[in-house]
Amino acid sequence: MSVLDTSTGSKPTGSDGRPDGGPDARAEDRDPRTGTRAALQGGKGARVEVRGAHKSYWDLEVLRGVDLTVEPGTVTAVLGPSGSGKSTLLRTINHLEALDRGAVAIDGEIIGYDLRGDLLVELPEKKVLAQRTRVGMVFQQFHLFGHMTALQNVAEAPRRALGVPKREALARAQELLEVVGLGAKADAYPRRLSGGQQQRVAIARALALRPQVLLFDEPTSALDPELVEEVLSVIRELSRAGTTLLIVTHEVHFARDVADQVVFMDGGRIVEQGTPAQVIDAPRHERTRGFLQRIHAG
Amino acid sequence: MEGAPVTLTARQAASRTLRSSGADADASAPDRAPAASSLDALGDEGIARLRIAPAHRPVRRIVVAVLGALVLLALVLIVLNPRWEWNVVASWFLARSIIRGLLETLKLTVLAGVLGFGLGLVLALMRLSGSRLAAGLSWTFSWIFRSTPLLVQMLIWFNLGYLYDRIVIGIPMTDLTLFDERTSTLMTPLIAAVLGLGLHQAAYASELIRGGILSVDAGQVEAASALGIPARHRHLRIVLPQAMRAILPTAFNEVIGLVKGTAIVYVIAHAELFFTVQLIYGRTQQVLPMLMVATLWYIVITSLLSIAQYYIERHFAKGAVRTLPPTPLQRLRANLGAKGRDRTEVHA
Known part of the structure; x- marks a missing residue:
């Protein structure tokens, strides 16, 4: 895309200063295998696990038992109608939203809590903030x-x-x-x-x-249609950089392009999940089919 | 099938308008010819000479004339009436006692302002913190200090020695004392005035700072939290600078109010500007001229503060508006620059 091409000429200035980058990572700007510029690479992708996530606001149940695993360095697209709990799910992953039950772990480390026996003891803010530095977030607004x-x-x-x-x-x-x-x-x-x-x-x-994990909460929903592509192309490039990505989006075509895993949510639950070919092209669940039809129609 | 004919007619209509507009242009060509040619006749030089003149606004001119007349009338009534005794005002304006009083007023304003807004910020952050205890304390402070008249607070501080003879800091039930002093020695008029004005100000400042903080979009805090930015930096670097836009106009109101509010300390006989003026006219009986001396100084201070306000608000507007309003200096330079350019072009 033109957006990214403009920057290709300008080599990143200054030393990289990455703690984990080897000498060969610095040797050239682009990774020969993925064609991704070194500067784009975040930390090494981490594994994200969500187990039995429940969350209510007063009498409104937003998450009713969500289980999700995202493998390191993969891209997961979360689809679903408004109010299905997609954004809430995303926000629990960096503990912007505390769960009522269940837990989230990144590379096995529980986010926001210290596990002591059967108890999840809330971590002091300082530790939560340190955990959050491993997780980047991009907001709709x-x-x-x-x-x-x-x-x-x-x-x-x-x-x-x-x-x-x-x-x-x-x-x-x-x-x-x-x-x-x-x-x-x-x-x-x-x-x-x-x-x-x-x-x-x-x-x-x-x-x-x-960050080892990047969360995108409807990153293009507040954009004019002709501006969507410039943002998507950046995300597309990121998807090849080895960082774990979770993207809540309404861009079904984009999801099919970049996602390794597609999750469809409705009513606070994951209704269907699988590869893009399974969930987007051949949805088994009635609710998924209806949603995708409406998206395509609109 | 229903859609098709509509589309067709729409397209036909469009092509017809296109064609007909061309025809119209041809038809009206003779009519428009003089206008077009008159512009042509000007030539490049003539067009370069063209200037844009502002529209005539007769109503505005009348309003300006009437307002000007009223201002002139007011000036005449004030300046030419000998009973204002402007010569007395002039003779006292820079008198040593007046200047001493003025400095005392400024000192009170700065001390009470710093105490008021410093404590106010702490109270506002306490009130907004998750802690119920802190929020409760803050609320109670504001409740007490906003519901007691400033005059009463001032007199209580000044007469603290009557209520409590000595102030002792030590360990109860032992003889160990770290500090022991007569209250009346500690509670000078200056201390009483700063405490009275400052604590009263803090109660108001806390509410006004809290209002400013609440006006900042919650997404800003959320984004900062998501980036792992610590709470202190979140408040001081992200939220407060943006809250300043909402805080500043009211805060300057408060500070200007405080400048004149210091006059209230005459009740505890602290020799600031207003008390000094009273002392003088008590002796000379020139009440109005002396009040004018104080008033003129208050006007001077307020004007300086208003100028400061303009620049400080402008500083905090960066990022909130697309283009900053020009400073008066920039505006002046732009005006002069434009005129200069006109002149050179005329000469050329």
Whole structure:
């Protein structure tokens, strides 16, 4: 896509500084096998497990027992009508939403709680924040910090959450902005950017912590149709970078393209899950079929 | 089948309008010719000379004239009436005692302002924290200090020595004392005034800061939490700077109110600006001119604060508006620049 091509010419500046990257990872910008630029690579993908997730808001049951496994480095698309619990599920994975019952684990580490015998003891905020730095999140409404430039937005979390020195954080932020094709917009405030550009900054911001898991909550739903592709192409490139991706989306074609696993949710449960070919092209469940038909019609 | 004919007619209609508009253009060509040619006749140079003039607004001119006349009338009534005794105002305006009082007023404002807004911020964060105890304490503080008249608070602080003879800090039931002093020695008029004004201000400031914080989109906190940014930075780096937009106008109201509110400390005989003025007119009987001296100084302080407010608000507007409003200096330079360009072009 043109968006990404613009950035290909500009080599990432400054040293990579990745703790886990070997010398050959630094030797060239692109991984020869996947064709993905090194800067895009977050941490090594982690395994996400959700077990028996229940969540209610007062008398409204949002999650009624969700079990889901996402293998390291794979892409899972979550489909389903509004109010089916997709977003809530996503938000429980980085503990923005606490579960009533059940648990979430990333690479076997339980998120938000300390397991003591049969008890899940809530972790102090500091530990939860540390866990969250392994999980990046991209929101439907972007939620860029409005009083900061694009560059400051991307550099903020490494500085405040990881204590990276300002200079280093800014250099890495510039590099990430170039990867999402916005190197020239580093000093622009979010309000001066288009929706698609804002969402690409938000993706760069999520990548700045080199997350092992990236959560996308309807990343293109707030965008004008002609801006959707520029964001999707960034996500598509990310999907080859080895980070584990969970994407709540209404873009069925996109889901079929990039997802290794598709999950269809309704009424707080996972109704159907499998490969894109199984769930999107040959849905077995009545509810899935109806939903996909309506999406295609609309 | 129903759709097809409609589409067809629509397309026909479209092509017809296209064709007919072309025909119209041809037909009206003779009519429009003079207009087109008059522009042509100007030539490139003529077109370059064209200037855009603002529209005439007769009603606005009348309103401006009437307002101007009223302002002039007011000035005449104030300046030319000898009973205002402007010469007395002028002779006292920079008098040493007045300046001393003015500095005292500024000192009170700064101390009470810092105490008020500092404590107010803490109270606001307590109120919004998840802790019920902290929120309850904060609420109770605001409740008490907002429901007691400032005058009463001031007098209670000043007369604390009457209520409690000594202030002793030590360990109860033992002879160990770390601090022991007569209350009346500690509670100078300045301390009483700063405590009275500052704590009262804090109760109001906490509500106003809380309002500003609540006005920031919850998504901002959520995004910061998701990025693992610690709570202190979340509040100070993400939320507060954006809350400032909502806080600042009201906060400056409060500060300006505080400048004039310091006048209330005359009840405990602290020699700030207003008390000084009272002392003087008590002696000289020139009541109105002396009140004008104080008023003019309050106007000066308020004006300076208003200028500061403009620039501070502008600073916190970055990111919230697409283009910042120009500073008065920038506006002046732009105006001068435009005129300069006009002139050079005229010369050329």
